[in-house]
Amino acid sequence: MFELNKTLTYRGFLLLREQMAEFLITLGNIGCDFYNTVKYILKLRINIKETIEQSKRFAFDSLPISLAIVGMTSIIIAMQLAPELAKQGGADYTGMLSALVMVRELAVVMSGFAIISMVGSSFASEIASMSVTEQISAMKVLKVDPIEYLIVPRFTAGVLFMPVIFIISATFGLICAGIVSNKCADLSLLNYITSMWHGLYVRDIFIAIFKSSVFGGTIALVSSSCGYATRGGAKEVGLATTKAVVWSFLAIAMWDFVFASVFYL
Amino acid sequence: MSLEVKNLVKTFDDKKILNNISFKIENGQTLGVIGFSGSGKSTLLKIISGILSLDSGEIIYPKDSEVAMAFQYSALFDFLNVYENIAFPLLERREFRGKYSKEEIDKIVAQKLKMVGLEGIEEKFPSELSGGMQKRVGFARAIVTNPNIILYDEPTAGLDPVTSTMIEDYIVQLKKDLNASCVVVTHQLSTIKRAVDYVIMLYQGDIVFKGSVYELLEGKNDYARQFVSASINGPMNIATK
Ligand SMILES: Nc1ncnc2c1ncn2[C@@H]1O[C@H](COP(=O)(O)OP(=O)(O)OP(=O)(O)O)[C@@H](O)[C@H]1O
Ligand SMILES: [Mg+2]
Numbered sequence: 417m418f419e420l421n422k423t424l425t426y427r428g429f430l431l432l433r434e435q436m437a438e439f440l441i442t443l444g445n446i447g448c449d450f451y452n453t454v455k456y457i458l459k460l461r462i463n464i465k466e467t468i469e470q471s472k473r474f475a476f477d478s479l480p481i482s483l484a485i486v487g488m489t490s491i492i493i494a495m496q497l498a499p500e501l502a503k504q505g506g507a508d509y510t511g512m513l514s515a516l517v518m519v520r521e522l523a524v525v526m527s528g529f530a531i532i533s534m535v536g537s538s539f540a541s542e543i544a545s546m547s548v549t550e551q552i553s554a555m556k557v558l559k560v561d562p563i564e565y566l567i568v569p570r571f572t573a574g575v576l577f578m579p580v581i582f583i584i585s586a587t588f589g590l591i592c593a594g595i596v597s598n599k600c601a602d603l604s605l606l607n608y609i610t611s612m613w614h615g616l617y618v619r620d621i622f623i624a625i626f627k628s629s630v631f632g633g634t635i636a637l638v639s640s641s642c643g644y645a646t647r648g649g650a651k652e653v654g655l656a657t658t659k660a661v662v663w664s665f666l667a668i669a670m671w672d673f674v675f676a677s678v679f680y681l
Numbered sequence: 682m683s684l685e686v687k688n689l690v691k692t693f694d695d696k697k698i699l700n701n702i703s704f705k706i707e708n709g710q711t712l713g714v715i716g717f718s719g720s721g722k723s724t725l726l727k728i729i730s731g732i733l734s735l736d737s738g739e740i741i742y743p744k745d746s747e748v749a750m751a752f753q754y755s756a757l758f759d760f761l762n763v764y765e766n767i768a769f770p771l772l773e774r775r776e777f778r779g780k781y782s783k784e785e786i787d788k789i790v791a792q793k794l795k796m797v798g799l800e801g802i803e804e805k806f807p808s809e810l811s812g813g814m815q816k817r818v819g820f821a822r823a824i825v826t827n828p829n830i831i832l833y834d835e836p837t838a839g840l841d842p843v844t845s846t847m848i849e850d851y852i853v854q855l856k857k858d859l860n861a862s863c864v865v866v867t868h869q870l871s872t873i874k875r876a877v878d879y880v881i882m883l884y885q886g887d888i889v890f891k892g893s894v895y896e897l898l899e900g901k902n903d904y905a906r907q908f909v910s911a912s913i914n915g916p917m918n919i920a921t922k
Contacts, residue, residue: 463773542760550756553732557750558770558822565773 442642442663449567449641456568461561466569474535474573474636475580482530482585486523490514490589491596493522498601507603511611514593519616519624520680523586525672528631530585531578532664536639539570540660543643544653552644567644570636578632579625586624627675634671635664682746682829683707684729684862689738691724698724700886702738711856711863713877713894715908717919720883722866723753726832729864742830742862749828753835753866755819757807764790764803767822774826793821798847813840820848829861836865837872849875870909873897882908884917 420426456462498510543566546552555562590612597603642660646652684706691699698721706712714722727733729740730750742748757766767790771777781789794800797817807815820836833852837845849872856863865877873880873894880897882890882904889904890897900906907915 461775546758549759550752550754551758553727554750554752554756554758554822556732557730557748558774558826559776560770560773561775564775 442645442659445645446638446641446663449563449644450637452563453568453571453637456564457572461564461568462572463565463569466565467572470569471573471577474531474570474632475577477538478527478531478534479581479584481534482527482581483588485530486518486526486585486589487592489522489526490518490593493517494593494596495600498597498603502601502603507601508607508611510597510601510603511594511608511613512615514597515590515612515615516620518586518589518593519620521672523589524582524624524628524631525668527578527581527585527628528635528668529665531574531581531632531635532639532661532668535574536635536664537657537661539636539639540643541653541657543640544646544656547644547646548649548653562644567637567640570640571633574632574634574636575629576632578635579628581632582624582628623675623679627671630671630675631668634667638664638667682743682860682862684746684830684864685739685741686725686729687739687741689725689728689740690736691721691728691733692736693724697886699728699883702883702886702888704881704888704891706862706864708862709856709860710878711852711865711876713873713880714864714866714883715868715873715880716883717917721886722883723834725883726750726834726864726866729830730832746830747826747828748830748832749823749826750832751816751820751823751834751836753838755807755812755815757815757819757822759807762804762806763794763799763810763818766807766818767793767825769822770826777826789825790821793825794818796851797821798844813844816840817844817848820851824855827859829859831855831859831861831863833863833865833867835867837867837869842871845869845871846875852876889916 494510494514497513498507501507501510501513543552546566552562552566555565594605594608594612597608598605639660642656642663646656685704687703689699689702690697702725704712714725716722724733728735730748758769761769765772768786771781771786771789790803791800794802797820799814799817799821802810802814807818810818816836816839820833823831823833836852837848840848852863852865853876855861865872867873867877877894879893880890881888882897884904890902890908892902892905896902897905898909900909903916906912907917913919
């Protein structure tokens with residue numbers, strides 16, 4: 417006999433509806449936490465000690481992996497680019513192209529990925545486990561505002577320190593690319609550096625710094641927010657971490673698109 | 682400070698956990714809350730302390746009262762050591778920030794730790810403590826701000842009888858010192874006898890017994906008698922729902 421609630425389509429529909437609801441709730445939570453965070457910052461309700469603590473963590477935890485990823489990416493790009501350009505007689509453009517690609521896109525995005533995996537995931541899992549073990553409830557009863565104590569410092573750390581990581585990583589990446597061009601395509605370092613300046617625009621650099629700041633704030637906020645909304649137990653802590661990573665990736669891709677459309681179209 | 686709960690109703694996913702609960706506690710009185718596991722005792726405390734919202738009803742206490750809660754599972758901050766846990770409200774609460782010097786906080790923390798019978802463990806982290814020790818640190822943290830409404834969620838569960846007695850005596854002592862109203866959720870008759878003035882018993886969302894400790898033990902109420910005598914036979918059935 418035909419039963420509607422047993423058909424695959426119907427169950428698929430239910431699943432879809434559930435996921436849509438989940439998506440909207442997460443979006444709502446992030447929006448709400450963002451609103452509160454900004455409100456607190458404007459009121460200067462910032463816990464300086466925690467902000468310093470989280471900034472240290474943000475910068476030190478993610479710098480090595482960020483350097484590794486950005487360094488590797490630029491080495492690979494230079495490896496592919498330099499010999500090819502040399503063959504076509506455009507070796508002089510290696511530095512310029514590397515600088516353009518690194519500063520405008522790769523260094524920011526790649527260090528964003530590094531930060532999501534190192535810092536974002538740990539923000540989410542630690543806040544989620546605090547939530548499921550009633551530590552956040554305890555904080556509320558002790559009249560310490562968890563938004564002020566947990567989310568605002570992480571957000572501030574992200575906004576302030578992602579640019580620092582970006583600048584260091586990008587510089588490191590360009591140095592790596594120079595060395596590789598020198599080795600793979602016999603391009604002189606001086607030549608590389610001269611050409612590099614042609615690809616570096618002050619405007620690009622400022623946009624990239626601004627973009628990295630937005631990325632840092634987004635990663636910190638999305639991760640903290642996914643953790644903060646967690647209820648349940650160990651399984652939910654795991655799910656919250658996954659969610660934080662996925663949402664941060666998506667958010668960064670989206671921001672990157674927005675930045676490219678606004679500044680480079 | 683006095684504390685009044687009026688017609689409190691709370692549902693979780695269509696299931697009524699608390700159904701029209703009312704009681705009043707005067708200054709310096711301690712109310713014991715008993716009832717089966719899952720009868721909503723922790724939920725009641727969480728609503729009074731403001732962690733959970735209520736569906737309808739009222740929680741009334743003076744505006745300037747300081748509410749504290751000792752959690753059933755301690756809820757210590759696992760990223761902070763014992764010292765930082767106990768000092769947490771003094772260091773991090775907005776109105777207290779910068780109000781106490783390091784020496785004053787050291788002194789308060791040492792005093793509270795001594796009170797719960799734990800000295801010299803300031804540097805340890807919660808994960809390095811036994812369950813009973815965590816419980817007592819949670820107790821110390823709850824009372825560090827000199828609250829006048831204190832909610833204890835099974836303060837003596839999992840403690841040895843001697844430590845339990847010590848905690849019970851502190852509940853009584855604190856109540857006197859701070860002129861506090863207290864709510865003690867407990868399964869232990871010893872705690873009820875030593876630390877509690879009168880008792881309510883929850884069953885399926887309702888208060889099925891309300892009276893003094895003497896009346897509870899007297900056994901005139903069927904529910905009370907079943908609970909006190911730990912009998913399977915009686916008006917209450919564990920295997921509900
Ligand atoms: N966050 C929640 N969501 C849904 N149901 C809940 C939630 N918290 C508690 N409950 C339900 O409410 C009921 C009361 O739980 P509560 O923790 O208050 O019991 P309790 O009386 O403290 O039990 P115990 O003596 O075991 O500590 C239980 O049936 C529980 O399943
Ligand atoms: Mg309980």
